[in-house]
Amino acid sequence: MKEEKQKVGQIRKKEIREAAKKCFLTKGFQSTTMEDVITEIGMSRGGVYHHYASTNEMLKDLMLDGNDYRNSLINEYLENNKGKDKYLQMGEILVDKSLADTELMKIYTLLLQAKNYNDDLENLYQELKLNTTNELSIIANQLGIKADIFRDGFLVDYINGLILSSEVLGARKSYGGHKKYIKETIINYIVDVENNTHEEVSNE
The missing domain is CATH 1.10.357 (Tetracycline Repressor; domain 2)
Structure with a gap:
């Protein structure tokens, strides 16, 4: 059960990184905010911040x-x-x-x-x-x-x-x-x- 939860967590983190990558390439790193990534991935704020603080x-x-x-x-x-x-x-x-x-x-x-x-x-x-x-x-x-x-x-x-x-x-x-x-x-x-x-x- 614990391993399955960790695996799901890694999948979520990868999905967030892919969304962040798209934002960075489109807007530039310094112009990208957490809100941009949240909007891009369509995940809740709490869901994104659970994995990444910045x-x-x-x-x-x-x-x-x-x-x-x-x-x-x-x-x-x-x-x-x-x-x-x-x-x-x-x-x-x-x-x-x-x-x-x-x-x-x-x-x-x-x-x-x-x-x-x-x-x-x-x-x-x-x-x-x-x-x-x-x-x-x-x-x-x-x-x-x-x-x-x-x-x-x-x-x-x-x-x-x-x-x-x-x-x-x-x-x-x-x-x-x-x-x-x-x-x-x-x-x-x-x-x-x-x-x-x-x-x-x-x-x-």
């Missing part, structure tokens, strides 16, 4: 959904590309992540744009960044890349720059046509870090 919480769970989806794609890629050069595999994984054209990636772009004006969103971004870099570091280690390739933040900043410009500037098609150069940049950086030839640049 749109920030909905956004966080949507981003976690995105992480789960990305990880499933990475696992599928690794299964189908055994024996490939480790640097090539890591480069392709990071390029595919950067140029993915999904609804959740569009919402992640909204988070990147809004976080500078909202401390809660900045904290959410930092939490997501830590989770993502930890997961990708584990994959890099599994491939045999032992150096901490996310140490100085370059790869995270580079990937986020690609994501933002793909969505905001409409550069995804251009990047897709020149993917090999993006991949070469990432691979060259990883190789340099592995060989201790990379010079860290101070942000000061």
Whole structure:
């Protein structure tokens, strides 16, 4: 009985997230209110607030959904590309992540744009960044890349720059046509870090 109730609760939460996703994509994250989501899903206020106290919480769970989806794609890629050069595999994984054209990636772009004006969103971004870099570091280690390739933040900043410009500037098609150069940049950086030839640049 308890398990059945939990299962129903998870279904309801997913339905709420889907409604929130539609609102975020239509109105933008900062312009979406709890009332918008309640209207979109057609559920009672109490029903929605029972699962989510704010749109920030909905956004966080949507981003976690995105992480789960990305990880499933990475696992599928690794299964189908055994024996490939480790640097090539890591480069392709990071390029595919950067140029993915999904609804959740569009919402992640909204988070990147809004976080500078909202401390809660900045904290959410930092939490997501830590989770993502930890997961990708584990994959890099599994491939045999032992150096901490996310140490100085370059790869995270580079990937986020690609994501933002793909969505905001409409550069995804251009990047897709020149993917090999993006991949070469990432691979060259990883190789340099592995060989201790990379010079860290101070942000000061």
